[in-house]
Amino acid sequence: MAASPDFVTGDSVVRGGIAGPPADPHVTGEAAVHSSEAGTSVVERPRPRRSxxxxxxxxxxxxxxxxxxxxxxxxxxxxxxxxPSPEAVIQAAIDLAQRGVLWEYIGISLQRVLLGFAIGAIVGLALGAIVGLSRLADGFLAPTIGAARAVPSLAWVPLLILYLGFGEDSKVTLVAIGALFPVYTTVAGALRHVDPHLVELGRAYGLHGVRLLTTVQLPAVIPAIISGLRLALAQAWLFLVAAELLGSTMGLGFLLIESQNNGRIDRLFLAILVLAVLGKATDALVGVLERQLLKRWG
Amino acid sequence: MTLLETTSAPALPVSLSGVARRFPSPDGGERVVLREIDLSIRAGEIVALLGPSGCGKSTLLRLISGLDTADGGELTIAGTPVAAVDQRCAVAFQEPRLLPWRTIERNVEIGLPRGTEKSAGRDRVSELLRLVQLDHASGLRPRQVSGGMAQRASLARALARNPGVLLLDEPFGALDALTRITMQDLLLEVHAVEPATIVLVTHDVDEALQLADRIVLLGTDGDTAGATIRRVLEVGNRRPRDRGDARLAALRAELLDLLGVESHHPEDYITQAIKAQRSKRENP
The missing domain is CATH 1.20.5 (Single alpha-helices involved in coiled-coils or other helix-helix interfaces)
Structure with a gap:
């Protein structure tokens, strides 16, 4: 055997960067896409642990x-x-917790956010995939979805209340609308820009339709999906408070508006702090998901 | 080299007659890229498509693989017309095009024909990784390996198809000179074990001389638009080839001359070599 098996050291720089001029007219322009891979080094730098x-x-x-x-x-x-003093806020928390109201409010707000986020993310992912993959769907749907996205969030509230009433449906729907667009935008954009070389490779090896999507296109946009989900979660909390401020009888947004009306500044602070903690905690959950997914697909 | 346990598909002949390809040009008209390509490739043969940059070599390769369709003429593999993305072919591109989130092993797996049984597929992949000397790197990600290793993985993936025709689009073009020579030797060893017909696009005269049984020189002819076959040179299938062989040197001088490149041999030497070569071909 003439070939020596180990080329690990030394020639890593060769890849991508020196791709040479594209030989054929229809390949022109694709060469640049690949060169993004060039800078990667053979030696994996150990990532500092979150110590x-x-x-x-x-x-x-x-x-x-x-x-x-x-x-x-x-x-x-x-x-x-x-x-209010910090102790007063803690006292307010203990007081509301003893009455059982605090947990109830946190529970209902979490439920609305998670349900709305899940629905919005799934619909956003589906719409983003259709628009990102099909040029026909892009031309047909993208302008309309873009216009719907441009409507300010609060403009939906009166309509939703009129159609769905003051119950859970209208609130969850508003949160879902908030979560939908960030996911849709990032996924559609990322799918449009999947390396055409890799897509052609998939086709050349007999992949098409759903199998091409799950083998090449979806894994390629996992990082984009995750950043879309993070944005969507932040939007979901934003829309939750909007929904609860404008017509509800429980939840953290209700606690805010009620405290404002009663002059209970301690509860107002409490609601803001709880929203901060919950927002950060759910974002950290998405962070855990992100690390798992990137370990697998990154 | 041990013989592989799995039997590969037999090599298939390829035939092209009157093949043409045109692309729409920016001004609204059409630009002829290839015209009147007539070529018949024997089963198991190694043919190199050689020509200047942009002459349509890769386009011709894509036509054979069914990734692109001809505007005229007939393309057949083993007597039946080439289908869209013909699964009797396997392509390896100039860039390795490995999926960065899969290990080398799982990338090679993509090449397996659909419906391959799981354990048989695993055996085949590890066998091919051994063949291209990547068995030690099967668990690595593409970004962790060198350009030469990535290109060998791409070759193994193409072989996993059990192709009757193996199409290589400047597979070693982006590699450094030494790695390229090692890869050429490896390709010949692989070909001895996996008997596919190989069509290889290259702009490297030495690579063509080292690998091919026949060299097909593409280029434009006079003022007519579009490239066609200018010359077919028989190199023979004697191997291994001495890289400094006098006959190869003569062929090399002739090819460079045809490509319009100054080979910087002494004037009388090149003229003699070309004349000797031509007279030998004309009066065998």
Whole structure:
């Protein structure tokens, strides 16, 4: 055997970068797509693990803000009716929890967000796939979907309440609308730009339709899908609060509007803090999903 | 080299007659890329398509594979017309085109014909990885391997099809000179074991001389638009070939002359070589 088996070192730079001029007219322009692969190095750099010092660094600012808050409320820098003390907020939390209201509100808000997010993400993924893969569907659907996306979120509320009433349906639908568009936009865009070389390769090896989609196109856009999901989740929380502010009898948005009406600034702060914690927690869940998916497909 | 346990499909002959291909040009008209291509390739033969950049070599290869359709003429493999994306062919492109999220092994798996039984498929893939000397790298991702290794994976994937016709589009064009020579030797070893007909596009005269039984020179003829076959040179199937062989040197000089490249041999040497070669062909 003449060939030496190991080329690992040294010639990694060759790939992609020196692709040479495209030999045929219809290939022109595709060469540039491939060169994006060129810079990758053979040696995998070990990624620094999320170690304890990163947690420490991340905790510095919240702790500092807490101290500042405490000082501002106790030393009289800000009037008490504008800024409750941290203890007052904790007291409000304990009070609402003992009455069972806090968990109920958190539960119903989470349910609305997750349900709406799931529906919106699935519909967005499906629409994005159709528009991103078919030029016909792109021409047919994209302008209409673009116009629907341009409608400000709150403009849907009166219509949804009229059609679906004040119940859960209208709220979940509004959240779903909020979650739909980020997923649709990122997925359709990414599918349109899957490396044409890889798609042609799939075709050359007998893949088409659903098998081409699941073997080549979907895995290629996994990173885009994940960033779409993250945006969609943030939008879902945004639309949830909009829905609950405008007509509900429970939920964190209701707690906000009710506290504002009653002048309960401590509960107002509590609602905002709970929204921050829940938003971050659900985003972290998507982060876990992202790491799993990228380990498999990245 | 041990013989493979799995039997490969037999090599198939390819025949082209009067094949033409035109592309629409930006000004609304048509541009003739290929015209009147007549070529008959024997089963198991290695044919190199040689020509200057942009002369339509890759287009011709895509026509044979069924990735593209001709505007005229007839293309057949083993007597039956080439289908759209003909599954009797397997293509390896100039770029390895490996799916970055799959391991080398799972990339080669894509080549397996549809409906291959799972365990048989696994055996076949590991056998091919051994053949292209990638068995140690089967679990690596494409970005973790070198250009030469990626190109060997691409070759193994094409072989996994059990192709009757193996189409290689400048497969070693993006590799460095040394890796390219090693890969050429490897391809010949593979061909000895896997008996497919090989059609190879290249712009490298030495590569064509080293690998091919016959070299088909494509190019434009005078003022007529579109490339056609300008010359078919018989190299023979004697192997291994001495890279410094005098007969190959003469063929090389002739090819470079036909391609319009100055070979920088002393004037009398090149003239003699070409004359000797021509007279030998004309009066055998």
């Amino acid at each position: 304890s010092w990163r947690w420490l660094i991340g905790a510095i600012l919240p702790v500092a803000l807490l101290v500042l808050w405490w000082a501002a409320s106790h030393l009289g820098w800000v009037a008490a009716f504008k800024l």
